[in-house]
Amino acid sequence: MGCFSHLNSAPPSSSFSMHTIILLCFGLFVTSVVGMNNETDPLALLAFKAKITHDPLQVMSSWNDSIHFCQWQGVTCGRRHQRVTKLYFRSMKLVGSISPHIGNLSFMRILVLQNNSFKLEIPPEIGRLHRLQILALDNNTIGGEIPSNISNCSNLFRFSVSYNQLVGETPSTLASLTKLQFFATHVNNLTGSISPDFGNLSSLEVFSVASNNLGGIIPDSFGQLKKLSYFAFGINRFSGTFPPSIFNISSIITFDVGSNQIQGQLSSDIGITLPNVKLFSIGENLIYSGTISSQVIGLSFSPIALDLSANQFTGVLPLEVGKLKNLEFLDVSDNMLFGKIPASLGSCVKLDFLAMRRNFFQGEIPSSLELLRGLGLLDLSTNNLSGMIPKFLERFDLLKTLNLSYNQFEGEIPTGGVFMTMSATSVKGNSKLCGGIPKFQLPKCENKKSKKRKLSGTMKLILSILFGLVGLALESLIKVRNIIAVKVFNLVRRGAFKSFIAECEALRNIRHRNLVKVLTVCSSIDYNGNDFKALVYEFMVNGNLDEWLHPDVRSNEAPEERRNLNLLQRLNVAIDVASALEYLHHHCQTPIVHCDLKPSNILLDDEMIGHVGDFGLARFLIEATQDYSMNQSSSIGVKGTIGYAPPEYGMGNEISTYGDIYSYGILLLEMFTAKRPTDDMFNDSLTLHHFVKAALPEKVIDVVDHILLLEGEYGVARMNDSHNQTQTGSSETQECLILILRIGVACSLEFPRERMNISDVVTELRSIRQKLLATRIRTQRIQRPGKFPLS
Incomplete structure (x- = not known):
């Protein structure tokens, strides 16, 4: 009022000054009104506090009338209008629920409640926060569904609700948030599919929905997201094939679609189209054919982590794998790869995790692997590797887990380093090994002449097995510690010879990790001059x-x-x-x-x-x-x-x-x-x-x-x-x-x-297993989206 009382006395020549005074006075008037009448924000804050049931760090001890609410811990206000613009309570050990009154903080731009113990649900009233730019509720125990009206927060560029217990579908309305750059809902219980409309969010850089129960196909529209750097769909039930357009996003750094039901072949030129990928995971899918070509792992492709496990890749592992100089994690387990382990792997000196189990690799462990001194895990189990176990492995100071079981290794086991701890080393299923620490319970190593004499004893044992019923299995524990199962055919019984031929014909042409492995066939004459037919199998210790x-x-x-x-x-x-x-x-x-x-x-x-x-x-x-x-x-x-x-x-x-x-x-x-x-x-x-x-x-x-x-x-x-x-x-x-x-x-x-169809059976059973494992993962609160964490 005092401001305006001076306007009548102002001379005409001071029109510029008069307009300036009017604007200044109006600003002071608005600020005064806002500052004097803002009871909404403190009331909303006190309502938020009332829902906190446990505050062990006394974060809200300052939330009282002794100081202005803008000075309360965790609260930030705008300088001009003294309205709450930010609530930041990251890792404060708060327990409680989110008050619906939070929707009254209409000037709020940032809401961070990560790493606490908030429960119940996300209040739909958050959808009233039209100025909200960041919503981070990760790592709590929040349940319920994601409110669809969050799409009203049109300025939102970060939406992060991972590691909670959210259920229901991902609202398709969220795809209307055109400013969205960061979208993360991994490790929840979300179901349904992902709307193709998310592919229209041209600013999107991070999209992570791993470790849920999502299904359907990966929308081809995601190929339009030219700024996308983090793409995580792992541990879900996505099916179909890889959208070809996905492999044209050259900005992708993390590509994780592991543990789904995706089929088809891996694009042969991803080493060209995804030059910036550092984390690449397609493990545990249904990629049923194709080889790991040199184009896949060559050229400018230089990942830190590469997971191709549990598919059905065939062929050899290309020599070009040695070009991946930055590789720290490599998993090609549970495929049908064969040939020798590439000596070029020794060039990947940064490797910490190397898993090649359950394939058909053969030959010796390359001496070049001696350069991999940083290995923490080495798993070469269930292959056809042979020769001596390299002594250089005992000099790997960082090696904590070594699995060489079920191969054809022979000779003396090293006794230093990781071999000193039985719980860290597995060498079972290698019948020709000897020595090692006493806990391995292996025979002492002997000279070649003595060993040859014992092997001839093994043959005598097989030939001296009495005729039994068809299918008679005998356990034979020979001095060289080789446990086998011998199936002797009673050729007196009608059809036994035909059964022997049928089994030999079938087994000579097949090889699969879930078929019993035949070690040798015995077709000869016994000591009475009669025909003798037997099959020698790898013994299955847990019976049938x-x-x-x-x-x-x-x-x-x-x-x-x-x-x-x-x-x-x-x-x-x-x-x-x-x-x-x-x-x-x-x-x-x-x-x-x-x-x-x-x-x-x-x-x-x-x-x-x-x-x-x-x-x-x-x-x-x-x-x-x-x-x-x-x-x-x-x-x-x-x-x-x-x-x-x-x-x-x-x-x-x-x-x-x-x-x-x-x-x-x-x-x-x-x-x-x-x-x-x-x-x-x-x-x-x-x-x-x-x-x-x-x-x-x-x-x-x-x-x-x-x-x-x-x-x-x-x-x-x-x-x-x-x-x-x-x-x-x-x-x-x-x-x-x-x-x-x-x-x-x-x-x-x-x-x-x-x-x-048996292929459909495999697909559905794997889906059920993934659902069961996902339930247990959530129960145990494993803190990871897929295999690769989101920083």
């Missing part, structure tokens, strides 16, 4: 699946001492068997029908990995086709085992891959119900198939093996726990069991052509 599903109960054995398979172990074995069938049906030069799939023919190694054995009834299809044609098959007299053989075989129909699918379906049902198809409760009107089908989905707990409903948090069966959800299992466990049993029912349908 039937022994685990139906263990003999001893009177003096406590329930918790009985060996059982938990849900994840059974699921892994089911995937192993399905993978073996997929290989036999689809990836052999001539498709093979096993004809006798049942639990006793599924053998388990020391890591509980399933191996399909006994090919005595196996038959080749006449032509290598993939259409399951009933006309492209051959007939056979003996057609499997009662209960597992498909009904069409009993009616005289020809064998086909459909028959294996039926047997697999029955096997799957037996694995998760622990009921044999020949159980006394089943008859002509009630079969195992109908028994399970009638119980799905509501009565699943009535038919499954009760052991599976007693599992603890990490998959361990709890026999005497009175608090384990009234012995009905968690909802996640029941859901997984329903999905698994539905596959078993679909595989064991009466009409052959209505049964599932």
Whole structure:
């Protein structure tokens, strides 16, 4: 009022000054009104404080009338209008929920509540904060759905809600936030798919949705995001193929799509189109064909981490891998790579993690690897490597984990460095090794003459095995510590010679990590002059699946001492068997029908990995086709085992891959119900198939093996726990069991052509396993999106 009282006395010549005074006075007036009447912000702040139930660091002890609210800890106000523009409470150990009154802080631009223990939900009132630019709620225990009206925060350029317990779908409305640069929702329970509209956000640099339950395809529209540097879709259920346009984003630094169901081939020129990639992960997908070409890992491509594991890459590992001078992490495990380990790997001197397990690599460990002094983990297990274990490995001071198991190494084991600790080193499954520390329990090393004499004793042992029934397996622990299984054929029995020939023919042309490995064939004359036929297999220390599903109960054995398979172990074995069938049906030069799939023919190694054995009834299809044609098959007299053989075989129909699918379906049902198809409760009107089908989905707990409903948090069966959800299992466990049993029912349908395709079985079972593992990952709060952390 005083300001305006002077205007009438101002002379006409001072018009410029008068306008200036008017503007200044108006500004002071507005500031005065805002400052004097702003009760909204402090009330909203006090409401926020009221929702904090625990404040161990006394962060909000200053939140009282003794000082202005703009001076409260964690609060920042604008200088001109004294309105709250920022709340910053990162890693303050706060416990509570987010007050809906936070939506009244209408001038707020930055809200950071990361690394605390906020729970309940994200209040929809946040959608009223139209000036909000940064919303960071990572690493709390917030549940509920992402409010769709956050799309009203049109100035938002960072949206980060990772490591929470959010559910529901990712709102497609968020794709309207045209200023968005950073979008991270990894490690939650989100479902649904990703809207293609996100591909229109031209400013997007980080997009991370890893470790959720998302599905569908990766939108091709993401190829338009020319500024994208961090692309993380790992540990989800995405399917389809790689959108070709993705590989044209030259700005990408992190590319993580590992642990999904993505199919197809890897682009051969990613070394050119993705020149800036540092972290590249496509592990654990369904990339079923193709080689790792020199173009993939050559030219300007220089990653720090490269994960190609658990696909079906074939061929050799290119020499060009040695050009990746910055490589610290390399995982090519669980593929079908062969040939020698490239000596050029020795040039990757920064390597800390090198995993090449479960392939077909052969030859010796290259001496050039002596240069990899920074290795912390080296896993070359389950290959065909031979020769001596290099002594230079004992000089690797940083090496904490060394796995050389299940190869053909021979000679003396080094005794220094990592070899001094048995828990850090695994050399099992190498029958010709000797020496080492006493805990390895290996024989002493002897001279060559003595060793030759013992090997001849091994041959005498095989030739002296008495004739037994077909399939008789004998354990032989020879002085060289080689445990084998010998299958001797009783040639007096009708069809035994034919069975021997069939098994030899089948096994000579196939090789897969889930098929029993044949060490040698013995076809000779015994000491009585009679024909002698035998197969020598790698011995499976954990016996067969039937022994685990139906263990003999001893009177003096406590329930918790009985060996059982938990849900994840059974699921892994089911995937192993399905993978073996997929290989036999689809990836052999001539498709093979096993004809006798049942639990006793599924053998388990020391890591509980399933191996399909006994090919005595196996038959080749006449032509290598993939259409399951009933006309492209051959007939056979003996057609499997009662209960597992498909009904069409009993009616005289020809064998086909459909028959294996039926047997697999029955096997799957037996694995998760622990009921044999020949159980006394089943008859002509009630079969195992109908028994399970009638119980799905509501009565699943009535038919499954009760052991599976007693599992603890990490998959361990709890026999005497009175608090384990009234012995009905968690909802996640029941859901997984329903999905698994539905596959078993679909595989064991009466009409052959209505049964599932084995490739679809593998895909769906892997999806169920990923869901189960994701649940346990969230339970254990593993702090990682995919394999690579987001900085």
